[in-house]
Amino acid sequence: AQSVTQLDSHVSVSEGTPVLLRCNYSSSYSPSLFWYVQHPNKGLQLLLKYTSAATLVKGINGFEAEFKKSETSFHLTKPSAHMSDAAEYFCVVIPRDAGKSTFGDGTTLTVKP
Amino acid sequence: DAGVTQSPTHLIKTRGQQVTLRCSPKSGHDTVSWYQQALGQGPQFIFQYYEEEERQRGNFPDRFSGHQFPNYSSELNVNALLLGDSALYLCASSRGGPLTSYEQYFGPGTRLTVT
Numbered sequence: 491a492q493s494v495t496q497l498d499s500h501v502s503v504s505e506g507t508p509v510l511l512r513c514n515y516s517s518s519y520s521p522s523l524f525w526y527v528q529h530p531n532k533g534l535q536l537l538l539k540y541t542s543a544a545t546l547v548k549g550i551n552g553f554e555a556e557f558k559k560s561e562t563s564f565h566l567t568k569p570s571a572h573m574s575d576a577a578e579y580f581c582v583v584i585p586r587d588a589g590k591s592t593f594g595d596g597t598t599l600t601v602k603p
Numbered sequence: 604d605a606g607v608t609q610s611p612t613h614l615i616k617t618r619g620q621q622v623t624l625r626c627s628p629k630s631g632h633d634t635v636s637w638y639q640q641a642l643g644q645g646p647q648f649i650f651q652y653y654e655e656e657e658r659q660r661g662n663f664p665d666r667f668s669g670h671q672f673p674n675y676s677s678e679l680n681v682n683a684l685l686l687g688d689s690a691l692y693l694c695a696s697s698r699g700g701p702l703t704s705y706e707q708y709f710g711p712g713t714r715l716t717v718t
Contacts, residue, residue, distance in 0.1 A: 524706065533607075534646075534693065534709040580645050590659050591636065591707070593645035 492517040492583050496594035504602045509568040511597045513581035516562060523564045524582040525555055528596075534580070540564065551575070576601045605630065607696050607710035615716045616684050624679040624713045628696030635677040636707060637669060638693040646693055652677050653700040681715075689717045 497512040515521060525537040538549025545557040555566045564581060581594040608627045616622050628635050634653045638646035648661035652671035666682045675696075681688055691714050695707035 526709075533711045534695075536706050536708070539706050590651075590661060591638075591646075591648050593638075593647070595645045 492519075492521065492585055492590075492592050494581050494583050494592050494594040496579075496581055496597050498597050499595065500598045500600070502600040502602060503571045505573055506570050509566070509571045509575065509599065511566040511579050511581075511599065513564045513566065513594060514562055515564060515581070515583045517583055517585050519585035522584045523555075523557060524584070525549065525553070525564075525566050526580045526582060528578040528580065530577075537566070537579075571599075571601045573601050573603065575599060607694055607708050609692075609694050609710040609713050611713060612711070613714045613716075615718060617718055618684055618686060620684050621680065621682045622684060622715060624681075624692050624694075624715070625676065626679070626694030626696075626710060627676045628694075629708045632696035632698050632708070633675050634697045634700055634705070635671060635675065636695045636697070637677070637679045638695065639663075639688075640691040640693055640712070642690070649679070651701055658701045684717045686717050689715060691715075 493516045495514045523540040526534045527537050528534050537553050538547045540547045540557045548554045553568045555564055557564050578596045578598050580596050584591050607629050610625045636651040637649040640646040649663050650657050651659040655671045668680045671677045691712045693712045694710045697705040697707045
Protein backbone atom coordinates (compact mmCIF):
# COMPACT_ATOMS: atom_id res chain seq x y z
CA ALA A 491 0.00 0.00 0.00
CA GLN A 492 1.13 3.55 -0.53
CA SER A 493 0.15 6.98 0.73
CA VAL A 494 1.09 10.59 0.24
CA THR A 495 0.91 13.38 2.81
CA GLN A 496 1.24 16.98 1.75
CA LEU A 497 2.06 18.65 5.00
CA ASP A 498 0.59 22.07 4.23
CA SER A 499 -2.82 22.63 2.70
CA HIS A 500 -2.03 26.30 2.08
CA VAL A 501 1.27 28.13 1.58
CA SER A 502 1.52 31.88 1.11
CA VAL A 503 4.73 33.62 -0.01
CA SER A 504 5.70 37.02 -1.33
CA GLU A 505 6.82 37.40 -4.93
CA GLY A 506 10.57 36.92 -5.19
CA THR A 507 10.88 34.81 -2.01
CA PRO A 508 11.59 31.05 -1.88
CA VAL A 509 8.87 28.43 -2.14
CA LEU A 510 8.81 25.15 -0.16
CA LEU A 511 5.97 22.67 -0.59
CA ARG A 512 6.38 19.57 1.56
CA CYS A 513 5.51 15.99 0.66
CA ASN A 514 6.04 12.78 2.61
CA TYR A 515 5.22 9.38 1.17
CA SER A 516 5.02 5.76 2.11
CA SER A 517 5.30 2.91 -0.33
CA SER A 518 5.76 -0.84 -0.03
CA TYR A 519 7.88 -0.80 -3.14
CA SER A 520 10.49 1.53 -4.53
CA PRO A 521 8.43 4.40 -5.86
CA SER A 522 8.36 6.85 -8.70
CA LEU A 523 7.43 10.31 -7.47
CA PHE A 524 5.94 13.26 -9.30
CA TRP A 525 4.81 16.81 -8.74
CA TYR A 526 1.92 18.20 -10.77
CA VAL A 527 0.48 21.71 -10.87
CA GLN A 528 -3.16 22.59 -11.51
CA HIS A 529 -4.05 26.15 -12.42
CA PRO A 530 -7.70 27.20 -12.06
CA ASN A 531 -9.85 25.75 -14.81
CA LYS A 532 -6.84 24.12 -16.43
CA GLY A 533 -5.58 20.57 -16.61
CA LEU A 534 -2.86 18.99 -14.49
CA GLN A 535 0.63 19.72 -15.76
CA LEU A 536 3.71 17.68 -14.88
CA LEU A 537 6.37 19.75 -13.07
CA LEU A 538 8.98 17.07 -12.48
CA LYS A 539 9.51 13.37 -11.77
CA TYR A 540 11.86 11.11 -9.84
CA THR A 541 12.38 7.59 -11.17
CA SER A 542 15.56 6.35 -9.42
CA ALA A 543 18.20 8.41 -11.19
CA ALA A 544 19.62 11.55 -9.54
CA THR A 545 17.98 12.35 -6.23
CA LEU A 546 17.84 16.08 -7.02
CA VAL A 547 15.37 16.54 -9.83
CA LYS A 548 14.97 19.70 -11.87
CA GLY A 549 11.65 20.51 -13.46
CA ILE A 550 9.98 23.22 -15.46
CA ASN A 551 9.65 26.89 -14.47
CA GLY A 552 12.58 26.77 -12.04
CA PHE A 553 11.12 24.15 -9.72
CA GLU A 554 13.17 21.31 -8.28
CA ALA A 555 12.66 18.53 -5.75
CA GLU A 556 14.95 16.29 -3.73
CA PHE A 557 14.21 12.63 -3.06
CA LYS A 558 15.28 11.69 0.47
CA LYS A 559 14.75 7.99 1.06
CA SER A 560 15.77 8.10 4.73
CA GLU A 561 13.15 10.77 5.40
CA THR A 562 10.60 9.42 2.87
CA SER A 563 10.24 12.97 1.59
CA PHE A 564 10.04 14.64 -1.81
CA HIS A 565 9.75 18.36 -1.10
CA LEU A 566 9.26 20.85 -3.94
CA THR A 567 11.26 24.09 -3.97
CA LYS A 568 11.76 27.19 -6.06
CA PRO A 569 14.29 29.92 -5.24
CA SER A 570 12.10 32.85 -6.22
CA ALA A 571 8.31 32.83 -6.50
CA HIS A 572 6.50 34.44 -9.41
CA MET A 573 2.90 35.58 -9.47
CA SER A 574 2.19 32.98 -12.16
CA ASP A 575 3.17 30.20 -9.71
CA ALA A 576 -0.08 30.66 -7.78
CA ALA A 577 -1.92 27.35 -8.24
CA GLU A 578 -2.70 23.97 -6.64
CA TYR A 579 0.22 21.55 -6.37
CA PHE A 580 -0.06 17.78 -6.06
CA CYS A 581 2.54 15.24 -5.00
CA VAL A 582 2.03 11.77 -6.54
CA VAL A 583 3.52 8.36 -5.79
CA ILE A 584 3.45 5.31 -8.04
CA PRO A 585 5.07 2.08 -6.83
CA ARG A 586 7.39 0.81 -9.55
CA ASP A 587 5.79 -2.57 -9.87
CA ALA A 588 2.17 -1.69 -9.24
CA GLY A 589 1.03 1.23 -11.32
CA LYS A 590 -1.70 2.64 -9.07
CA SER A 591 -1.20 6.36 -8.67
CA THR A 592 -1.83 7.98 -5.30
CA PHE A 593 -2.23 11.75 -5.14
CA GLY A 594 -1.81 13.92 -2.10
CA ASP A 595 -4.63 16.25 -1.10
CA GLY A 596 -2.84 19.20 -2.65
CA THR A 597 -1.22 22.43 -1.48
CA THR A 598 -2.63 25.78 -2.54
CA LEU A 599 0.17 28.23 -3.24
CA THR A 600 -0.66 31.92 -2.97
CA VAL A 601 1.87 34.50 -4.16
CA LYS A 602 1.50 38.01 -2.80
CA PRO A 603 2.80 41.04 -4.72
CA ASP B 604 0.36 17.19 -31.70
CA ALA B 605 -2.96 16.97 -29.89
CA GLY B 606 -2.76 16.29 -26.22
CA VAL B 607 -5.29 14.30 -24.21
CA THR B 608 -8.84 15.22 -25.12
CA GLN B 609 -12.03 14.50 -23.19
CA SER B 610 -15.69 14.85 -23.97
CA PRO B 611 -18.04 16.24 -22.98
CA THR B 612 -16.73 19.21 -21.03
CA HIS B 613 -19.71 19.43 -18.73
CA LEU B 614 -22.59 17.08 -18.02
CA ILE B 615 -25.66 17.22 -15.80
CA LYS B 616 -27.43 13.99 -14.90
CA THR B 617 -30.13 12.86 -12.50
CA ARG B 618 -29.68 10.32 -9.72
CA GLY B 619 -30.08 6.77 -10.98
CA GLN B 620 -29.11 7.58 -14.54
CA GLN B 621 -26.09 6.26 -16.39
CA VAL B 622 -23.29 8.31 -17.96
CA THR B 623 -20.47 7.69 -20.44
CA LEU B 624 -17.36 9.85 -20.59
CA ARG B 625 -14.83 9.67 -23.40
CA CYS B 626 -11.08 10.14 -23.66
CA SER B 627 -8.59 10.20 -26.51
CA PRO B 628 -4.97 9.76 -25.42
CA LYS B 629 -1.99 11.77 -26.51
CA SER B 630 -0.46 10.60 -29.78
CA GLY B 631 1.92 7.69 -29.17
CA HIS B 632 0.37 6.73 -25.82
CA ASP B 633 -1.25 3.34 -25.28
CA THR B 634 -2.29 3.46 -21.62
CA VAL B 635 -5.26 5.34 -20.21
CA SER B 636 -6.05 5.99 -16.55
CA TRP B 637 -9.19 7.56 -15.09
CA TYR B 638 -9.42 9.67 -11.95
CA GLN B 639 -12.20 11.27 -9.93
CA GLN B 640 -11.46 14.66 -8.39
CA ALA B 641 -14.00 15.91 -5.88
CA LEU B 642 -14.02 19.60 -5.07
CA GLY B 643 -11.07 20.59 -2.93
CA GLN B 644 -9.43 17.16 -3.06
CA GLY B 645 -6.71 15.41 -4.99
CA PRO B 646 -7.58 13.07 -7.85
CA GLN B 647 -8.53 9.52 -6.83
CA PHE B 648 -7.44 6.66 -9.09
CA ILE B 649 -10.39 4.77 -10.58
CA PHE B 650 -8.75 2.33 -13.01
CA GLN B 651 -6.23 1.94 -15.79
CA TYR B 652 -6.55 0.36 -19.23
CA TYR B 653 -3.76 -1.12 -21.30
CA GLU B 654 -4.05 -3.45 -24.29
CA GLU B 655 -7.84 -3.13 -24.03
CA GLU B 656 -7.92 -4.66 -20.55
CA GLU B 657 -8.37 -3.20 -17.09
CA ARG B 658 -4.95 -3.58 -15.47
CA GLN B 659 -5.26 -1.73 -12.18
CA ARG B 660 -8.25 -0.63 -10.15
CA GLY B 661 -8.70 1.72 -7.23
CA ASN B 662 -11.32 1.55 -4.50
CA PHE B 663 -14.37 2.24 -6.61
CA PRO B 664 -17.55 0.14 -6.81
CA ASP B 665 -18.55 -1.94 -9.80
CA ARG B 666 -20.89 0.86 -10.90
CA PHE B 667 -17.73 2.31 -12.42
CA SER B 668 -16.66 0.45 -15.52
CA GLY B 669 -14.63 1.20 -18.58
CA HIS B 670 -13.45 0.18 -21.96
CA GLN B 671 -10.46 0.73 -24.17
CA PHE B 672 -10.70 0.55 -27.94
CA PRO B 673 -8.10 -0.66 -30.46
CA ASN B 674 -7.14 2.96 -31.21
CA TYR B 675 -6.33 3.35 -27.46
CA SER B 676 -9.22 5.71 -26.76
CA SER B 677 -11.26 4.93 -23.69
CA GLU B 678 -14.67 5.30 -22.09
CA LEU B 679 -15.68 5.56 -18.46
CA ASN B 680 -19.19 4.41 -17.62
CA VAL B 681 -20.95 5.09 -14.35
CA ASN B 682 -24.27 3.38 -13.61
CA ALA B 683 -26.93 4.22 -11.04
CA LEU B 684 -25.54 7.68 -10.42
CA LEU B 685 -25.43 9.02 -6.88
CA LEU B 686 -25.17 12.61 -5.74
CA GLY B 687 -21.67 11.77 -4.48
CA ASP B 688 -20.54 10.98 -7.99
CA SER B 689 -20.54 14.70 -8.77
CA ALA B 690 -16.91 15.53 -9.51
CA LEU B 691 -14.34 16.37 -12.15
CA TYR B 692 -13.37 13.22 -14.03
CA LEU B 693 -9.86 13.26 -15.39
CA CYS B 694 -8.32 11.07 -18.03
CA ALA B 695 -4.55 10.59 -18.19
CA SER B 696 -2.51 8.86 -20.86
CA SER B 697 0.97 7.38 -20.78
CA ARG B 698 3.10 4.74 -22.48
CA GLY B 699 3.98 1.18 -21.72
CA GLY B 700 1.31 -0.08 -19.37
CA PRO B 701 1.19 -0.29 -15.59
CA LEU B 702 4.68 -1.53 -14.81
CA THR B 703 6.76 1.30 -16.21
CA SER B 704 8.01 4.46 -14.55
CA TYR B 705 5.89 6.61 -16.76
CA GLU B 706 4.71 10.17 -16.70
CA GLN B 707 1.04 10.81 -17.25
CA TYR B 708 -0.45 13.54 -19.38
CA PHE B 709 -3.85 14.76 -18.25
CA GLY B 710 -6.85 15.97 -20.15
CA PRO B 711 -8.90 18.99 -19.08
CA GLY B 712 -11.54 16.81 -17.48
CA THR B 713 -15.30 16.35 -17.62
CA ARG B 714 -17.32 18.11 -14.93
CA LEU B 715 -20.19 15.81 -13.92
CA THR B 716 -23.03 17.18 -11.83
CA VAL B 717 -25.62 14.76 -10.45
CA THR B 718 -28.89 16.30 -9.26
